[in-house]
Amino acid sequence: MNRRSTFKILAGATALVALGACASEPQGDDIVDIAAGNPNFSTLVAAVQAAGLVDTLKGPGPFTVFAPTNDAFAALPAGTVDSLLLPENKDQLVDILTYHVVPGQISAGDVLGTRQSVATVQGGTLDVNGQVGKFGTGVQVNGANVIQADIFGTNGVIHAIDSVLLP
Secondary structure (H helix, E strand, C coil): CCHHHHHHHHHHHHHHHHHHHHCECCCCCCHHHHHHCCHHHHHHHHHHHHHCCHHHHCCCCCEEEEEECHHHHHCCCCCHHHHHCCHHHHHHHHHHHHCCEEECCCCHHHHCCCEEEEECCCCCEEEEEEEECCCCCEEEECCEEEEEEEEEECCEEEEEECCCCCC
16 A cells, blocks of 8 residues: 555544544434534524424434534525514525435434435435545535534434525
8 A cells, every 4th residue: 555545544534533523422412402502503593493393303303404503694695594584484494494404314424435415304405525625524515514513412413514505
């Protein structure tokens, strides 16, 4: 084996170990409770409540949630979030939020080094690219970067992303 191949293997293994160190074991909380306890997801939690999806996402799952952070929501055009939270826009909000949810549990380790198309609860598909970066050590979902992976709950997993995904 040459040096370049050895380096690539070591870099990939190091990334997997780093992701594993960031991962938390399933807690006693479901994904809604975990998101509600994380100040970086307060906008997402407000949107889930406005959409009436709390009980669904507290269900048995398992679910994979690609969760936009507050900064991701703030990057939307001015007034977008406030408009989506209005009762008359509930259907559009549900459509957007369920586009971020995949039935089943997908961990970062399941996608590193691969590229997959996964179906969402909304009915669309997401391009999950685990081949990002020079050595395939990152993950993107429809171009959004996974900035914190594998936040496990009793009914699934959350991956924090830096953009809001639009169907």
